[in-house]
Amino acid sequence: MLKIVYTIFFSALMGLTGFAQIENPVKWSYTAKKLADKTYELHLTAQIDPKWHLYAQDAGEGPEPTTISFDKNPLVKLEGAVVESGKLEKSYDPNFQSTLKYYSNKVDFIQKVKLKSSAATLVKGTVTYMVCNDNRCLPPKSVPFSVKIDGK
Numbered sequence: 396m397l398k399i400v401y402t403i404f405f406s407a408l409m410g411l412t413g414f415a416q417i418e419n420p421v422k423w424s425y426t427a428k429k430l431a432d433k434t435y436e437l438h439l440t441a442q443i444d445p446k447w448h449l450y451a452q453d454a455g456e457g458p459e460p461t462t463i464s465f466d467k468n469p470l471v472k473l474e475g476a477v478v479e480s481g482k483l484e485k486s487y488d489p490n491f492q493s494t495l496k497y498y499s500n501k502v503d504f505i506q507k508v509k510l511k512s513s514a515a516t517l518v519k520g521t522v523t524y525m526v527c528n529d530n531r532c533l534p535p536k537s538v539p540f541s542v543k544i545d546g547k
Contacts, residue, residue, distance in 0.1 A: 418533060420444035420526050425542045427518075433510040434474075437542050439463060439522055440503045446528045448497040451479060452504075457491025459525035459535040463504055466519040471544075474507040497527075508544070515546040 422442040427435045443449050454460035463477050481502035488495050508518065523537040 420447040420528075420533070421449060421524065423522065423538060423540065425540045427542050427544045429545075430507070433513065433546075435508050435510070435544055437506045437508060437518055438503050439506075439540060439542075441498070441501065441524070443498065443500055443502070443526070445500075447526050448484070448499045448528070449502060449524055449526050451483060451496040451498065452477065453496060455491070455495040456493040457488065458495060458527065458532065459523065461504070461522065461524040463506070463522050464520050465506070468516060468518060470511050470514060470516045471518055472509045472511060474509055478505045479503070480505055510544065510546055513546045516544055518542045518544060 420443060424438075424440045424442070426438045426440070428438060429435055441449055450458050450460050452461050452463075465473060479498070479502060481498045482500075483496055484499060485494055485496050487493070504522070510516070519539065519541045521537050521539050523535055525535045526533050
């Protein structure tokens with residue numbers, strides 16, 4: 396009888412762990428596009444699941460805006476600020492009591508860089524972001540990234 400109780404208990408416990416999956420409605424990809432000799436664009440692209448939205452770098456008052464930080468690299472010079480490319484949406488959010496800016500479906504964060512030599516290198520950093528849907532928000536999340544630049 397004790398074996399049956401333990402079997403039922405552990406089966407139920409294992410079944411519950413299947414429901415405790417971490418929700419991740421944003422999938423990131425990272426690429427480099429050559430513009431000219433030693434000049435590149437770094438693309439940090441967010442694919443956002445339906446019904447979710449990711450906040451812009453200038454989100455408004457309340458939610459965590461998307462921020463991108465780059466690790467120091469002596470071979471790379473950042474040119475200007477990170478630019479957002481996507482369909483920017485704005486709406487009033489009564490939870491934050493503020494008009495907020497965000498993206499649905501997809502957004503591309505673009506940083507122009509200039510190499511100081513023709514050597515290949517990795518540009519590393521972290522993107523921190525927050526996503527919400529109509530019912531709830533997930534806590535801010537930081538994801539490291541790495542983009543290879545050929546340098547040729």
